[in-house]
Amino acid sequence: MNNKNIPELPEEIGETMKQIGLRVTEMRQKVDSNYKKFSETHNLNNMTLWRMQKGKDYKMSSFLLVLRAIGCSPEDFFKGIK
Numbered sequence: 001m002n003n004k005n006i007p008e009l010p011e012e013i014g015e016t017m018k019q020i021g022l023r024v025t026e027m028r029q030k031v032d033s034n035y036k037k038f039s040e041t042h043n044l045n046n047m048t049l050w051r052m053q054k055g056k057d058y059k060m061s062s063f064l065l066v067l068r069a070i071g072c073s074p075e076d077f078f079k080g081i082k
């Protein structure tokens with residue numbers, strides 16, 4: 001993928017993305033400790049999940065699919081994230 005067309009995110013957005021990624025990782029590990037197995041079981045792209053967990057950019061629809069797979073609502077997920 002050509003990263004030249006992806007704009008640089010402001011630092012505070014990047015930090016929030018990292019917080020979100022850590023929370024996704026923590027919640028996903030409660031369901032399955034291996035992200036590749038989790039991805040296969042829930043028919044998700046494992047690289048998308050990896051990017052999400054690392055705080056990289058991804059599509060909102062992918063995020064919502066992961067939340068559904070871990071059994072968490074967006075409202076509950078974002079509690080405490082600023």
